Every structure is written in C-alpha cells, then in structure tokens.
Amino acid sequence: MRQATSGDTVRVHYTGTLDDGSEFDSSAGREPLEFTLGSGQVIPGFDNAVTGMAAGDTKTVTMGPDDAYGQANPDLVQVVDRDRIPPTIDLEVGMQLSAGSQRLQVTAFDDDSVTLDANHPLAGKALTFALELVAIVD
DSSP states (O other): OOBOOTTOEEEEEEEEEOTTSOEEEEOTTSOOEEEETTSSSSOHHHHHHHTTOBTTOEEEEEEOGGGTTOOOOGGGEEEEEGGGSOTTSOOOTTOEEEETTEEEEEEEEOSSEEEEEOSOTTTTOOEEEEEEEEEEEO
16 A cells, blocks of 8 residues: 655644643544645644555554744743733733734733734644544645
8 A cells, every 4th residue: 555755745634632632632623634745834843644554543642842833942032021911912821813814822821911922822842642644645
C-alpha cells in the first residue's frame, strides 16, 4: 500500500490532547484536515507523524514544544495598565484580545494592571495527536 511522502496531499482525521488529557482540537464531526506534506501548512511534528502512513493507518504520537508551537517566549508577555483596556471589556483569565493583527491572551489582571501573553496558546506544551490517514489525494 502506498505510503505518504513529502509533496503528497493528504486527508487526516485527528484529535489533539494535552498532558492532562484535555482536548484542544479535533476534526471529529468535520471534514478531515487536508494539507500537503512538507509544505509547512501544519506544525512540524504533525507533518512528520503523517509521513510514512498509508490510507487507513492510525497512530498516536506525542511531540514536544520544539516540534509543535515552540517554546514560550517570556519577551512576549507584558503587563499593561488596566486603563489601557476599554472599560467595556469584561476581563477574564484565558480570554483572547486583539491588538491589530496580534492575538493576546489575558493571563492575569487586577484593578491596576493586566498581564497579556502574545505567545501561541499551545507554546511550551507537549501535544498528543491521535491520527487517522483517511486518504492520499491523487
């Protein structure tokens, strides 16, 4: 049976979980994810895990941050004065704010300040994916 190699377009069903077992993403109930191996469309560890699979194959892989969204960069965390956030925004830890094209996650706040993190929410985390290669697209 043909195995997926760099340059192949593939369709993959997946479920992604964190070390604590919580699910952060899944293709369940949707069309499979379609991408071209080696094109940089997905994180490197996902790309590497699918390479060599044949249609119908399943596997579970765990990857460290360097093969996923990278290490969290402390320089991307900033504390700003609370009055820089519009008072109409009801802050909650974990909420996402937008500043131009940048997405910021609220990690802490009090009456005086707000801590904002511009790292990808999955940066610094090990990710586990349950994968099923549905098809290699001809």
